[in-house]
Amino acid sequence: MRPDARAWFQHRTTSATSLAAIDPAALLRAKRRGGHRVSVVLPARNEEATVGRLVADLHERWVRRVPLVDELVVVDSDSTDGTAEVARGAGADVVATTEILPGHGTRPGKGEALWKSLAATTGDLVVFLDADLLGDVAHYVPGLLGPLLADPQVRYVKGCYTRPLEVDGTTVPAGGGRVTELTARPLLNALWPELAGFVQPLGGEYAGRRSALEQVPFVSAYGVEVGLLIDLLQLGGLSTLAQVDLGVRRHTSQSQEALGAMAGQVVSTVLARAGNRRATSGLLTQFRHDGAGFVPRSSTVAVDERPPMATVAEYRSLQADMVS
């Protein structure tokens, strides 16, 4: 690792691997002292199987018992299952991407849901969690807030964790994060070695100051995490970024084929941010075998992104209304 990345890793990595490692009362005092308002956002597409327990846990712990969280919002990203009803029943506010900034239309993808969440929330601190998390992850919220409440220079905090991969009932202890390990990490080490200290650059759990998040574009699909990392590095420098060890992360995993398309979106985003002069095709062709031969199947992986939310007039007037 380059000296700057190593120094960052040593200085800006903290640990909150369980509730035992956290002092919620101290965090609540720091939140109140700083006059902060906290929004927790879960982007969710067809997550009815997991979103209910997750929301119920978070609501009980951090809305009802210890009011660290002021709003708990599930952004329904074109779900076709009972995600919205289950999330609402568990205590979340639920808003569909189609209902947010309708004048801007809507696009498919996780990044679109995250971008629109800025216009559907009011906290100056925003925590993002995937809605397919498994196991007890209640400590993720205070863990991610800790560095933001402790140091005003920190603008963005990524969770890091070990990532067991469960496939067909078999668990591979560190098999998860396949796109991270096989695509994102090698690319970032090559092109942005100052980011080499991030253990989970693609991790879906992170928190940031709205004042920073509204200044950067949001890639609309799965390139959103790598895009945010690069753009927030360029916005404020490495010293404004941090990471926190949250222990273990388990989630419902996708197929290799789906992750291949995700990797294509990550590659397109990184190449675009690197100012790649050779125009990318924007297409990824994968192959299936139908017993008789290989069948090509192409999908678009071109970068589609939304502009910094601060440039959106409707958003600015929403923010102005809140202040007035």
Ligand SMILES: O=c1ccn([C@@H]2O[C@H](COP(=O)(O)OP(=O)(O)O)[C@@H](O)[C@H]2O)c(=O)[nH]1
């Ligand atoms: O178009 C999409 C795709 C995904 N997601 C959500 O984004 C999170 C991460 O997506 P996914 O689980 O598909 O990615 P993985 O964790 O498998 O890499 C989950 O809460 C999804 O429901 C979303 O809101 N819209």
Ligand SMILES: O=C(O)[C@@H](COP(=O)(O)O)O[C@H]1O[C@H](CO)[C@@H](O)[C@H](O)[C@H]1O
């Ligand atoms: O880190 C990764 O390699 C991918 C896939 O993880 P798994 O191999 O399914 O554990 O998961 C992440 O990447 C996505 C793209 O950035 C994020 O949107 C997901 O939240 C995150 O789980």
